[in-house]
Amino acid sequence: MFSLSLPIQTDRLILRTFERSDIDGLAAYHALPSVQRYVFTKTRDTSEVAGALNLMRGHVSLQRPGDTLTLAMIRKGDQALLGHVSLNWSDATAGQGEVRFCVNPAHAGQGFTREALSAVYDLAFDHFHIHRVFARCDGRNHHSIKLMQQMGMRLEAHYREHALFQGEWDEELHFAILDREWQRSTKVKDLPVRHRVA
Amino acid sequence: MAIRLARDLAIGKAGLAFVRPSGESAPPTGGGMSLYPTYPLRTQRLTLRPFTRGDVDAVYAYRRREDVTRYLFDTALSREECALAVQQRIGQVALEAEGDKIILGVELDGNGALIGEVSLIWRSVEARQGEVGWIFDPNYHGHGYATEAANAVLDLAFGPGGIHRVAARCDVRNERSWRLMERLGMRREAHFREHALFKSQWDEEFIYAILQQEWQAQRAEQAAT
Numbered sequence A: 001m002f003s004l005s006l007p008i009q010t011d012r013l014i015l016r017t018f019e020r021s022d023i024d025g026l027a028a029y030h031a032l033p034s035v036q037r038y039v040f041t042k043t044r045d046t047s048e049v050a051g052a053l054n055l056m057r058g059h060v061s062l063q064r065p066g067d068t069l070t071l072a073m074i075r076k077g078d079q080a081l082l083g084h085v086s087l088n089w090s091d092a093t094a095g096q097g098e099v100r101f102c103v104n105p106a107h108a109g110q111g112f113t114r115e116a117l118s119a120v121y122d123l124a125f126d127h128f129h130i131h132r133v134f135a136r137c138d139g140r141n142h143h144s145i146k147l148m149q150q151m152g153m154r155l156e157a158h159y160r161e162h163a164l165f166q167g168e169w170d171e172e173l174h175f176a177i178l179d180r181e182w183q184r185s186t187k188v189k190d191l192p193v194r195h196r197v198a
Numbered sequence B: 001m002a003i004r005l006a007r008d009l010a011i012g013k014a015g016l017a018f019v020r021p022s023g024e025s026a027p028p029t030g031g032g033m034s035l036y037p038t039y040p041l042r043t044q045r046l047t048l049r050p051f052t053r054g055d056v057d058a059v060y061a062y063r064r065r066e067d068v069t070r071y072l073f074d075t076a077l078s079r080e081e082c083a084l085a086v087q088q089r090i091g092q093v094a095l096e097a098e099g100d101k102i103i104l105g106v107e108l109d110g111n112g113a114l115i116g117e118v119s120l121i122w123r124s125v126e127a128r129q130g131e132v133g134w135i136f137d138p139n140y141h142g143h144g145y146a147t148e149a150a151n152a153v154l155d156l157a158f159g160p161g162g163i164h165r166v167a168a169r170c171d172v173r174n175e176r177s178w179r180l181m182e183r184l185g186m187r188r189e190a191h192f193r194e195h196a197l198f199k200s201q202w203d204e205e206f207i208y209a210i211l212q213q214e215w216q217a218q219r220a221e222q223a224a225t
């Protein structure tokens, strides 16, 4: 039922699942302290990145609740790995999905993450029929906050000192958007290669 | 409703809004400690004490009511279910491990009636997080009893309990409950929409919270006036 047609093409990107050969591109950003909050396995140095890659290579579809789909953001042309976006099917009965995203800081600020997320939201709502997509981020991460707002998401929670993160009191924001609120981008709709269920 | 959140959201102010206050408490050094309160706890008009087997009828009087359970995870309870609930509560008097609950019966000193219950759950030992809850008999709503009892529970949590942050949650439509949270000085931290199903319908939920240092400052201010 959830057969996926990958890779997905956007204006400037190809979104595909991770491959063994992504190790160098991933090592370039995965172990950075600033991305540790948003990754699946903490990596203190590049030697630990192989484990993270292994895990993400298994994130190929959403078959059952708890599954994650992780897509590498590959730049058309030079095929550089810029970062990744993922969608976790966190709750089946209430149709909830959580997105996470990491971008190599060397490629931040050019709208790549937004472009990739738009495609992931289309996938979440139209293909997987998810009802609500949410994302969590550090309360001081202004880039993520701005991005979430650009995606049309609503700030639903602002937790202060509700947990510890790396030995410090944490501040966390939750953003969310419902299926009926998501504005499909015409650009993404033009894509020919996509299989749509809805 | 979401005015506070909306204000935080103003990206232009983000630089200010997200700066950490200089008077912020130091990061924690370790987990919380166990809490074995000495009962009963006394307030101006109330006595908070562990449940006893004799409480079943009084609990049934309010837990059987639809208007009381509308926004609770439980539905209205039968008398047998109440007896079971009371049995459970008898042992819920201390916090020893994560997830433990203290649930206390609230007695009105004037007539000795059991008028409701308040709870404190240890949500995280490492980050010293607690959650409070309350259910009162509608016959005793509107007199500030829930506020008075909840104040005593927060004093317990932040004082002897050494808890760093206490949260409370409720359905957005449960105005009595979130107004109580506001009377306690708690801040609305979350307004979730359709994030879950509640009694077969889309849920809309508020989460409120207050930090230990905020509570202590508020108590000091109250004492001064």
Ligand SMILES: CC(C)(COP(=O)(O)OP(=O)(O)OC[C@H]1O[C@@H](n2cnc3c(N)ncnc32)[C@H](O)[C@@H]1OP(=O)(O)O)[C@@H](O)C(=O)NCCC(=O)NCCS
Residues within 6 Å of the ligand: B067, B068, B069, B071, B072, B134, B135, B136, B137, B138, B140, B141, B142, B143, B144, B145, B146, B147, B148, B169, B170, B171, B174, B176, B177, B180
């Ligand atoms: C939530 C609940 C405990 C709140 O009860 P409550 O009676 O509104 O709260 P209090 O006992 O603090 O009383 C406050 C009211 O008494 C008034 N009051 C009178 N004397 C007071 C005093 N000395 N101090 C404070 N308030 C006083 C307040 O002005 C307020 O009145 P208002 O409701 O007209 O604004 C109650 O509605 C309840 O049990 N609901 C059902 C169970 C439930 O939903 N629990 C919460 C699940 S999240």
